[in-house]
Amino acid sequence: MANLRGRVLRLFAPYRGRILVTCLIVVISAGLGVVPPLLVKRVFDDALFPPGRRPVMGLLAVLVAAMICFYLLTAALNVLQTWLTSTVGNLVTGDLRVRLFEHLQKMELGFFTRTRTGVIQSRLQNDVGGVSSVLTSTLTSILGNVVTVIASLVAMILIDWRLTVVAVILMPILVLVQRRVSQIRARIAGQTQESLSELTAITQETLSVSGVLLAKSFNRQAGEAARYRSENTTQIRLQVRRAMSGQGFFAIVQVLMASVPAIIYLLAGWLIIAGRSGLTAGAIVAFTTVQARLLNPLVGLMRVALDVQTSQALFARIFEYLDLVPAVVDAPHARTVAEAPGPRGRICLDDVTFRYPDAAASSPPILDGVSFTVEPGQHVALVGPSGSGKSTILSLVPRLYDTTTGRVEYAGADVRTLQHSSLVDDVGMVSQETYLFHATIAENLRYARPEATDAELIEACAAANIHHVIVGFEHGYDTVVGERGYRLSGGEKQRIAIARVLLKDPPVLLLDEATSALDTVSERLVQDAIDEVAHGRTTLTVAHRLSTIVDADMIHVIKDGRIVESGSHQELMDLDGIYAELASQQLAVPAHHG
Numbered sequence: 001m002a003n004l005r006g007r008v009l010r011l012f013a014p015y016r017g018r019i020l021v022t023c024l025i026v027v028i029s030a031g032l033g034v035v036p037p038l039l040v041k042r043v044f045d046d047a048l049f050p051p052g053r054r055p056v057m058g059l060l061a062v063l064v065a066a067m068i069c070f071y072l073l074t075a076a077l078n079v080l081q082t083w084l085t086s087t088v089g090n091l092v093t094g095d096l097r098v099r100l101f102e103h104l105q106k107m108e109l110g111f112f113t114r115t116r117t118g119v120i121q122s123r124l125q126n127d128v129g130g131v132s133s134v135l136t137s138t139l140t141s142i143l144g145n146v147v148t149v150i151a152s153l154v155a156m157i158l159i160d161w162r163l164t165v166v167a168v169i170l171m172p173i174l175v176l177v178q179r180r181v182s183q184i185r186a187r188i189a190g191q192t193q194e195s196l197s198e199l200t201a202i203t204q205e206t207l208s209v210s211g212v213l214l215a216k217s218f219n220r221q222a223g224e225a226a227r228y229r230s231e232n233t234t235q236i237r238l239q240v241r242r243a244m245s246g247q248g249f250f251a252i253v254q255v256l257m258a259s260v261p262a263i264i265y266l267l268a269g270w271l272i273i274a275g276r277s278g279l280t281a282g283a284i285v286a287f288t289t290v291q292a293r294l295l296n297p298l299v300g301l302m303r304v305a306l307d308v309q310t311s312q313a314l315f316a317r318i319f320e321y322l323d324l325v326p327a328v329v330d331a332p333h334a335r336t337v338a339e340a341p342g343p344r345g346r347i348c349l350d351d352v353t354f355r356y357p358d359a360a361a362s363s364p365p366i367l368d369g370v371s372f373t374v375e376p377g378q379h380v381a382l383v384g385p386s387g388s389g390k391s392t393i394l395s396l397v398p399r400l401y402d403t404t405t406g407r408v409e410y411a412g413a414d415v416r417t418l419q420h421s422s423l424v425d426d427v428g429m430v431s432q433e434t435y436l437f438h439a440t441i442a443e444n445l446r447y448a449r450p451e452a453t454d455a456e457l458i459e460a461c462a463a464a465n466i467h468h469v470i471v472g473f474e475h476g477y478d479t480v481v482g483e484r485g486y487r488l489s490g491g492e493k494q495r496i497a498i499a500r501v502l503l504k505d506p507p508v509l510l511l512d513e514a515t516s517a518l519d520t521v522s523e524r525l526v527q528d529a530i531d532e533v534a535h536g537r538t539t540l541t542v543a544h545r546l547s548t549i550v551d552a553d554m555i556h557v558i559k560d561g562r563i564v565e566s567g568s569h570q571e572l573m574d575l576d577g578i579y580a581e582l583a584s585q586q587l588a589v590p591a592h593h594g
């Protein structure tokens with residue numbers, strides 16, 4: 001906990017200057033708050049009702065002007081203070097949000113497959129947002145309230161210490177009542193929340209298609225309704241109790257608040273009659289005014305205590321994310337690809353075994369002893385049944401995942417010893433799912449190379465067989481695509497993805513052929529685009545249509561995470577194994593019988 005507090009405080013360190021100024025202003029304005037009541041005393045005693053004389057108008061005017069000036073000054077200080085605190089609070093949470101965002105971006109792909117998107121978004125939005133509102137208020141609230149309480153107490157003692165004692169005795173009672181009520185309300189709130197989720201659960205289970213079907217077929221509707229009714233009654237009772245516990249409290253507070261001055265009057269009268277006081281009318285008015293300022297800060301402080309607890313929980317959640325260690329980080333002395341010993345474009349898998357990070361250790365590995373090499377400029381294809389691990393092999397090259405055992409080498413160096421950004425720069429990936437941002441086509445293309453010229457965009461798109469489609473759109477390259485934008489067909493999206501890789505112009509191409517059926521025309525267009533982009537590059541393809549890989553330099557057949565056959569198309573046909581079987585189905589070429 002102390003550790004947590006230290007970390008939270010360190011977040012504020014860059015802004016200590018502003019914070020210091022803020023604190024100063026808070027202290028000054030809280031302290032100034034007691035001045036007007038003291039002026040009130042003089043207004044009554046020296047200006048309005050000077051002993052045995054008529055009101056002194058000159059002094060009265062000065063005192064009133066002074067009071068108004070003080071109110072103006074306090075108001076101005078308040079505005080300044082609000083501005084400062086909200087700036088600091090938002091700067092701190094802004095920093096935190098960016099840090100969290102950057103950190104999460106570094107997390108490996110596995111983190112995102114494990115974590116629900118909603119949860120990540122909630123941490124960035126709600127948790128950081130929640131902290132923001134607490135930060136801005138807490139900081140000044142504590143300081144301001146403490147100073148107000150102290151200043152008021154000092155002023156009260158200065159006016160009359162005996163009245164102060166009586167007034168102060170009553171305060172703890174109020175605070176205690178407030179505390180007790182808060183506890184009760186928190187408990188009721190918890191119960192209400194539980195009962196509410198129970199109600200929701202019943203609704204969800206019962207009023208869904210399967211739930212209704214089940215209830216109808218077993219004739220259980222009456223029973224379900226009874227369950228719902230009983231939980232609903234609990235809910236009503238809790239809600240009313242919650243509302244009433246608050247009302248009861250406010251009633252008590254109001255009575256006590258109103259009673260304190262009344263009791264003060266009584267005591268003052270008694271003191272005056274006893275002749276043991278220098279109490280004046282002005283002193284009594286000033287005293288009750290100051291005393292009334294005491295309650296709110298005390299209640300405010302109690303609320304802050306609650307806020308701080310809540311924000312600690314939020315901070316803990318945020319730090320939990322910041323403390324996650326990304327699985328893929330650069331080794332201390334990572335080299336660039338250019339410094340690697342082997343030729344660029346060379347990919348080598350050496351006895352690779354792989355399990356997805358969240359898989360049970362007892363489950364069979366997804367890849368088991370996979371070894372092969374792709375020489376620069378070669379075209380190597382992976383074929384095999386769906387789920388055999390082909391896409392997984394591709395994801396190991398740019399370190400979307402790291403191998404469990406064995407190693408993946410690029411340019412003669414273990415990929416774990418290379419600077420990750422340098423490795424990724426060398427690899428272009430076209431995956432089955434093409435993701436386009438909600439942005440214009442041009443912006444989506446420039447994601448690969450922000451400085452690309454319009455002419456280069458057009459060249460890439462022409463090569464990827466998509467230029468003629470884009471110019472057909474009303475807004476051409478400025479057409480907004482993606483989530484809520486213009487919907488491109490699967491084949492068009494893939495060709496845009498290919499154009500994007502052409503713009504990136506990497507020496508290595510990892511191609512995951514889409515399994516989704518394209519019609520023959522768009523398949524032809526996509527294939528031509530792929531041939532264009534693959535030209536002159538080292539290419540590792542996951543192929544589903546064997547027609548596209550007949551000319552591949554090497555074909556590996558993957559089954560259950562192992563390479564079961566390797567060779568050129570002709571060699572594999574001659575082998576008359578799995579590949580030949582697949583080919584006879586797809587290419588209408590009779591399997592070799594010899």
Ligand code: ADP
Nearest residue numbers: 113356366385386387388389390391392393542
């Ligand atoms: P292929 O490309 O040959 O169809 P994949 O490499 O996509 O096969 O998948 C191989 C196996 O790994 C499948 O059984 C699949 O369920 C599993 N798998 C794929 N992605 C993940 C993931 N992110 N987390 C856990 N298991 C996965």
